[in-house]
Amino acid sequence: MRRVQVLIVDDSAVVRQTLTEALNADPGIEVLCAVADPILAMERMKTRWPEVIVLDVEMPRMDGLTFLRKIMSERPTPVVICSTLTEAGAATTLEALAAGAVSIVTKPKLGLRRFIEDASADLASAVKAASLANVNRLRPAARPDPALGVAPKLTADAVLAPHGPRALQQTTERIVAIGTSTGGTQALEQVLTRLPRVSPGIAVVQHMPEKFTAAFASRLNSLCEIEVREAKHGDRLLPGQALIAPGGKHMMLKRSGAYYYMEVVDGPLVNRHRPSVDVLFRSVAKCAGANALGVIMTGMGDDGARGLREMREAGASTIAQDEASCVVFGMPKEAIRMGGAQRVQPLHELPRALLEFSAGKRFEG
Incomplete structure (x- = not known):
């Protein structure tokens, strides 16, 4: 069985030891070494280059962000950021995602060993997902039940009953729903920064830990003509606005007369x-x-694959991003396989497709 070769870079000896034990416990992963800072990492990488790097952000001698930028400019390699779950560190971590990191693994300040032991399956999944990432697309431009080992995979039925008859059509206001995960922070930036103020209201789910989504929305807002912010319960979805689902909460569209608004709720x-x-x-x-x-x-x-099919069955227009422009072609591939996508388009064509839909164009198929 092929094992993903990993390098851990973190200035905490406890983190290095605990991450090494957790990842080596997975038969599909091999930790090559764990070092205290990027200077030591670069020395080790001269003799053996890892397939995935698990990287802290705040470290002595050279910070993780500088190291990441160096790696991505010289020899792009999948990087998983291992960051403390704080609002203060969120902005820096998001800079790392913008610079080419694949995803975030969060660690608490207290109870670290127990947390990593409990979340070992999630950590391993993040590393394996990173190993499959198309890192050339990344150049700058909740825990499982310990009793089960792996969290039960629930469907949307656990939060919202399946839809019945088609939604009423007594409104002409059009809205867009976007779902994304690995590689999505960069992809969303490329799409949303190309939209004018006169754009449809957009609801976005980006898989991201809590406390990071507000900083992510704020960063996008500083770059975009449209308003971008983290959604709050009861927010209206308005034209010229994108609402990002808060990490750790489910977000659902609701309707009152001709108006759409967001419901932000807990749930499994x-x-x-x-x-x-x-x-x-x-x-x-x-x-x-x-x-x-x-x-x-x-x-x-x-x-999102089943949900996109449900949208298509309800009369919505649907698009899946194409394989060539994806960092990981997982969610779009499944949506296409299930028949949910009317169109398959590259990333650079998505802003135009959103505006065509807003202008009243219907997709065929």
């Missing part, structure tokens, strides 16, 4: 995610029907 993990793309897409199928466009983008797994 769906497809092992909270927020879940399937939950958002199902709610859009129920409340917006043909007034909606669903877009599923780069990401590992199948979250």
Whole structure:
């Protein structure tokens, strides 16, 4: 069995030891070494280059962000950021994602060993997903039940009942729902920064830990003409605005008369995610029907694939990002396989597709 070769870079000896034990316990992963800072990492990498790097951000001698930029400019390699779950560190961690990191693994300040032991399956999954990433697309431009070993994979039924008849159509306001995961922070930036102020309201689920989504939305808001912010319970979804689902919460579209608004709720993990793309897409199928466009983008797994099919069955227009432009062609691939996607388009064509839909164009198929 082929094992993914990993290098751990973290200034905490406890983190290095615990991560090494947790990852080596997976038969599909081999930790080559664990070092205290990027200077030592570069020395080790002269003789053996890892397939995935697990990297802390705040370290002595050279910070993780500088090291990441150096790696991505010289020899692009999948990097998983291992960051403390704090608001203060969120902005720096998001800079790392923008610089080419694949994903975030969060670690608490206290109870670290127990946390990593409990979350070992999630850590291993993050490393394996990173090993499959198309890192050339990344150049700068909740825990499982210990009793089960792996969290039960719930569907959107756990949060929202399947839709019935097609949504009523007494409104002409069109909305867009986007779901994405691995590689999605960069992909969303490329799409949203190309939209003018006159754009449809957009609801976004990006798989991301809590406390990071607010900083992510704030960063996008500083780059975009449209307003981008983390959604709050009861927010109206308005034209010229994108609402990002908060990490650790599910987000659903609701309707009151001709108006759409967001419901932000607790609930179980769906497809092992909270927020879940399937939950958002199902709610859009129920409340917006043909007034909606669903877009599923780069990401590992199948979250959103069933929901996109439900949107299409409810009369919505649907798009899946194509393989060549994805960092990980998992979620779009499953949506295509299940028949949820009317179109398959590269990333650079998605902004135009959103505007065509907003202008009243219907997708064929």
